[in-house]
Amino acid sequence: MRLRNKPWAKEKIAAYPQYIIPQPEQYKGRWHELFSNGHPIHIEIGTGKGRFITEMAKMNPHINYIGIELYESVIVCALDKLIENDLPNLRLLNVNAKDLTNIFAKGEVKRIYLNFSDPWPKKRHEKRRLTYRTFLELYENILVDEGEIHFKTDNRGLFEYSLVSFSQYGLVLQYVSLDLHRSDFEGNVMTEYEQKFSEKGNPIYRCEVKYRK
Ligand code: SAM
Numbered sequence: 001m002r003l004r005n006k007p008w009a010k011e012k013i014a015a016y017p018q019y020i021i022p023q024p025e026q027y028k029g030r031w032h033e034l035f036s037n038g039h040p041i042h043i044e045i046g047t048g049k050g051r052f053i054t055e056m057a058k059m060n061p062h063i064n065y066i067g068i069e070l071y072e073s074v075i076v077c078a079l080d081k082l083i084e085n086d087l088p089n090l091r092l093l094n095v096n097a098k099d100l101t102n103i104f105a106k107g108e109v110k111r112i113y114l115n116f117s118d119p120w121p122k123k124r125h126e127k128r129r130l131t132y133r134t135f136l137e138l139y140e141n142i143l144v145d146e147g148e149i150h151f152k153t154d155n156r157g158l159f160e161y162s163l164v165s166f167s168q169y170g171l172v173l174q175y176v177s178l179d180l181h182r183s184d185f186e187g188n189v190m191t192e193y194e195q196k197f198s199e200k201g202n203p204i205y206r207c208e209v210k211y212r213k
Helices: 007-014 030-037 052-061 072-085 097-103 123-128 133-140 155-171 191-197
Strands: 041-045 064-068 092-093 109-115 144-151 173-179 206-210
Touching: 007 064, 007 072, 030 041, 030 064, 030 092, 041 052, 052 064, 052 092, 052 109, 097 133, 133 144, 133 155, 144 155, 155 173, 155 206
Parallel strands: 041 064, 041 109, 064 092, 109 144
Antiparallel strands: 144 206, 173 206
């Protein structure tokens, strides 16, 4: 992603602690207190500008959503959407996914969305891919038993790599599409990247995988 320098982003994030939670580690094991209900929690890692998670939160008020994004200059766009919609079931975290197990307890998250994750095509950067085995292990440590990952991308290489990585980790493949927009899948919510790449004519790959008990 091309990052624009936004020196004001940090200040804006700090001005909305009710939406972008500062020191999220303090909620480990008690995210339900923050949402004041016992609804399931779904997280998106690499939320970007936030269209997907905002639309999902609007459509599904009985699910709590948490969008996780590393860069301040990007998450402020997701923040704008949350300010505009004031959704009680959506919160944002400006953190690195590497820290997930400091933030969530085992079993606190029901589903993880990975949308258009950075492909890191060079072999020497394999460990940075969000579907690399160390990330799959982190996810297992915060998900419920039989928790799910829903993954979509336009990057064929990353998709092929991820299917193998999921399989080697022992995840169960539940759904796969090699051309999501021409499939019978219903209720797809497009991300910013999805819109951009599908307009160029790229097929969108999508799969759902589940951890074993
Ligand atoms: N999901 C959005 C979409 O589909 O429009 C954004 C896709 S963009 C290619 C990938 C995003 O993941 C970037 O905003 C990047 O900063 C974020 N990201 C990458 N690695 C991350 C990590 N380890 N923790 C949190 N966010 C990460």
